[in-house]
Amino acid sequence: MFNVFIDSILKATLGQTLLNIFLLILCLYPVVGSFFWFAGALSYRFFKTNKRDYDWENIPVDQQPMITIMIPAHNEEVMIEETITYLFDQLNYDNFEVLVMNDGSSDDTGAIITRLQEKYPRLRTVEILKNKGKAHAFNIGMYFAKGEYILSNDADTIPEPDALMKYMNFFMRDRDMNTSAVTANMDVQNRSSLLGKSQTVEFTSIVGSSSAVRRPSMTRCTPTVGPIPCIRRTF
Numbered sequence: 001m002f003n004v005f006i007d008s009i010l011k012a013t014l015g016q017t018l019l020n021i022f023l024l025i026l027c028l029y030p031v032v033g034s035f036f037w038f039a040g041a042l043s044y045r046f047f048k049t050n051k052r053d054y055d056w057e058n059i060p061v062d063q064q065p066m067i068t069i070m071i072p073a074h075n076e077e078v079m080i081e082e083t084i085t086y087l088f089d090q091l092n093y094d095n096f097e098v099l100v101m102n103d104g105s106s107d108d109t110g111a112i113i114t115r116l117q118e119k120y121p122r123l124r125t126v127e128i129l130k131n132k133g134k135a136h137a138f139n140i141g142m143y144f145a146k147g148e149y150i151l152s153n154d155a156d157t158i159p160e161p162d163a164l165m166k167y168m169n170f171f172m173r174d175r176d177m178n179t180s181a182v183t184a185n186m187d188v189q190n191r192s193s194l195l196g197k198s199q200t201v202e203f204t205s206i207v208g209s210s211s212a213v214r215r216p217s218m219t220r221c222t223p224t225v226g227p228i229p230c231i232r233r234t235f
Helices: 002-011 014-047 080-090 109-119 134-144 163-172 194-217
Strands: 067-073 096-103 123-128 149-152 230-232
Touching: 067 080, 067 134, 067 163, 080 096, 080 109, 096 109, 096 134, 109 123, 123 134, 149 163, 163 230
Parallel strands: 067 096, 067 149, 096 123
Antiparallel strands: 149 230
16 A cells, blocks of 8 residues: 555656645644654653652741732633632632633623622732733733732632642742743543543643643743643742
């Protein structure tokens, strides 16, 4: 079959040859790429020795850096209250604020935030009249954030209770003085539906593995992926 393919290329015109080569690359790229991702994930799992998920300590309240948890929200009336309530009631951290960027919502997102502000004094909001996307809302929020560190948190995403403590442990130690951003692996709470199971596969195989592969290969600048990266505001 390989000889037939070679013969078809040799006998074809220049345009047909280029088209065949393009189609070949298009078909083989996902297969070859998946092997590289898989190999990188296995290498990270078995050869990276300084895994520090359990090597962290609780930071005393008077030493906790200020963190702004920034939530860009566009028509998030279904999840926004649950997310905000969780952040204030469940997180094992004290020195933080929640800043919601109400990005041109046309539902009851704004009304829900206003009601929750009466219960949570550290909840603040910025109203953006016209929706222009998450990145635009995040950039505006940077001007209003009070924290030394910024945690980008999607409206339908909740970090684990100790997440902020773990994040800050990566920033505050002498060995991490050059760390400017930290991200985390994600998990799907509701796996009963087909969509939930698909997201589990996506987060595990694509987002988690891509972070693992890029981390050892880029020494100066590593992209942070996922819905909950934490960044140092000034360096």
